[in-house]
């Protein structure tokens with residue numbers, strides 16, 4: 446198993462390019478199932494979850510061609526509606542084939558998904574929505590078996606805001622008979638990106654980015670070409686690491702509008718932030734960050750996918766910061782590992798009280814999930830001495846060439862097999 450070795454305690458200084466967003470690329474790749482014409486995508490990030498999705502699509506008979514960040518997916522030859530456990534278990538987003546398979550083929554057999562162990566993560570709202578659209582669904586032997594001769598438009602109110610739930614139903618509704626209204630829908634930029642791509646394929650979706658999305662079903666979707674939006678969580682991860690090392694980091698090919706809640710917190714932490722249309726520059730001017738309070742919320746609130754990185758920031762900041770996680774019930778596993786680097790963290794239910802230490806010291810640690818791993822990398826870069834991070838396959842699921850990009854910023858980081 447690969448590990449990362451970090452020699453920490455040095456300022457990051459430099460420029461790094463953001464990749465395309467994992468959480469937009471994954472649903473958009475699944476959207477290709479809805480059409481029998483090619484979907485050409487640009488800015489697709491090279492990371493393990495994308496590879497797994499392409500393998501899953503390939504196994505269903507979908508034709509895939511990849512040249513760098515350009516991926517062409519053609520679902521004309523699709524021949525099966527089964528998403529097997531072996532592939533689905535590694536990746537939460539594989540549930541996103543359910544809606545498209547059901548809409549296009551009238552049938553889907555999808556293993557219950559895996560992914561980051563950050564909470565129970567049920568899919569009841571995905572299933573409830575599809576049932577409201579006329580699907581018959583049974584869960585048996587670890588598989589969701591769904592059937593519908595033709596999905597019908599429906600009025601669906603989500604009990605809880607769900608990102609992939611909104612995406613799955615939006616895709617299913619694109620080919621349903623009649624109009625679907627999704628109430629209390631997720632407003633994440635990745636939901637908007639999916640809606641834009643579907644509309645480029647001929648779907649009739651309006652309201653994406655608000656809490657009410659209206660989808661007029663169409664008979665078929667056609668070929669399209671689309672560019673995936675930048676990864677706001679990857680961008681935010683580089684900025685936090687820059688702040689923790691009292692450095693200067695410029696992220697290019699990104700979109701500052703996607704990171705409002707995160708940039709506010711970085712400014713509160715004492716960072717000087719400068720933005721342009723497609724870049725964000727953070728400069729700590731050599732100063733130690735100040736601790737900040739963070740309360741995770743659905744978009745446009747503070748993203749849970751940046752919570753671990755801000756906990757790491759508070760570990761080395763001046764003062765005490767309170768982190769409240771409201772989305773996932775088990776997303777504090779990084780706290781125990783950060784304590785190995787000398788952090789002062791008290792956990793009380795879904796709250797973590799973090800008192801910053803002047804210095805952290807390197808230690809062997811274990812990555813437990815994707816953003817926990819990113820937090821450990823940032824902490825390792827700020828800690829004095831050597832940090833060795835084990836189980837980095839979590840990191841490879843969601844970051845493209847992470848160590849190469851950090852090296853570009855001056856980090857002393859290497860991968861060992």
Ligand SMILES: CC(=O)N[C@H]1[C@@H](OP(=O)(O)OP(=O)(O)OC[C@H]2O[C@@H](n3ccc(=O)[nH]c3=O)[C@H](O)[C@@H]2O)O[C@H](CO)[C@@H](O)[C@@H]1O
Pocket residue numbers: 468471537538564565566567568569570571572605606607608609610749750772773774
């Ligand atoms: C591939 C992808 O885009 N993953 C993102 C997506 O995950 P994902 O879409 O899985 O997360 P959700 O938005 O669905 O989860 C939000 C909350 O709703 C609950 N819930 C969800 C569905 C359901 O049917 N029933 C239910 O109770 C979940 O347990 C959780 O407590 O949004 C999360 C929240 O921003 C991010 O952390 C993930 O990075």
Ligand SMILES: C=C(OP(=O)(O)O)C(=O)O
Pocket residue numbers: 468536537538560561563750815816843
């Ligand atoms: C939790 C995440 O991913 P997933 O939903 O794919 O497990 C994430 O991207 O932080």
